[in-house]
Amino acid sequence: MLRVLALYPDLMNIYADRGNLTVFERRATWRGIGFELAGAGIGDEIDPDAHDLVYIGGGQDRDQALCARDLATVKRDALHAAAARGAVVFAVCGGLQLLGHGYEMEGERLPGVGLVDLDTRREDGPRLLGSIAISLDLPGGPARLAGFENHAGRTYLGSGTEPLGRVLRGNGNNGADGTEGVRGGPHGTVIGTYMHGPLLPKNTAFADWLVATAMGVDALPPLDDALEAAAHAEAARAAGV
Ligand code: GLN
Numbered sequence: 001m002l003r004v005l006a007l008y009p010d011l012m013n014i015y016a017d018r019g020n021l022t023v024f025e026r027r028a029t030w031r032g033i034g035f036e037l038a039g040a041g042i043g044d045e046i047d048p049d050a051h052d053l054v055y056i057g058g059g060q061d062r063d064q065a066l067c068a069r070d071l072a073t074v075k076r077d078a079l080h081a082a083a084a085r086g087a088v089v090f091a092v093c094g095g096l097q098l099l100g101h102g103y104e105m106e107g108e109r110l111p112g113v114g115l116v117d118l119d120t121r122r123e124d125g126p127r128l129l130g131s132i133a134i135s136l137d138l139p140g141g142p143a144r145l146a147g148f149e150n151h152a153g154r155t156y157l158g159s160g161t162e163p164l165g166r167v168l169r170g171n172g173n174n175g176a177d178g179t180e181g182v183r184g185g186p187h188g189t190v191i192g193t194y195m196h197g198p199l200l201p202k203n204t205a206f207a208d209w210l211v212a213t214a215m216g217v218d219a220l221p222p223l224d225d226a227l228e229a230a231a232h233a234e235a236a237r238a239a240g241v
Helices: 018-030 061-072 076-084 094-099 204-215 226-239
Strands: 002-007 035-040 053-056 088-092 102-105 108-111 118-122 128-138 141-151 153-157 165-169 182-184 190-193
Touching: 002 018, 002 204, 018 035, 018 053, 018 204, 053 094, 053 204, 061 076, 061 094, 061 102, 061 108, 076 088, 088 094, 088 204, 094 153, 094 190, 128 204, 128 226, 141 204, 141 226, 204 226
Parallel strands: 002 035, 002 053, 053 088, 088 190, 102 118
Antiparallel strands: 102 108, 118 153, 128 141, 128 165, 182 190
């Protein structure tokens, strides 16, 4: 059984990030694994033991501002407890920005939930926008993710904090240091990325790794991923790798 909790599914959901949840559901169902999806909005308490994977999608600054304080207060302890027992917390873009210490915007600093050592700020300069490809290590060996990014905030990892991967093409965390996303927390299960799109239909090995990690298993039975592989190849081609 895979138990997924989507945080702020109505507010933190742009660029079809909700499609990532469909990938979790379909790939579990195709394998005969039970699937449960819950949602939690502003003001809702969450049970740290009730979910294997907590998902936070992307959001525009104004939507993030609505969620940030709730995430950092109402949900903070439960999310730390979930990460401490090895649950996966997977956050995309605006969600990634809220995983760390905070997000410095013009005239306002949004609090983060403090699951990983990173900070995000607006800086002069263009939005970091376009196709992106990164390299990372998965249990099966070196892998590559391809997708799309669009963010104004720049994220900087604290020293000793690991990125999810290294930028091959595109901008990643800040357009300068070659890092993309984050992988941290007590068990390395707090994972964030700037890649939207939705990301997971185009990168199924990564989706499966998230699910296997959430379920505490080494690997999942293979599926016929011919269409998904074609989508991945197209995203990689768009990124120029
Ligand atoms: N609001 C954030 C930014 O612009 C993230 C946007 C997003 O999730 N695409 O930096």
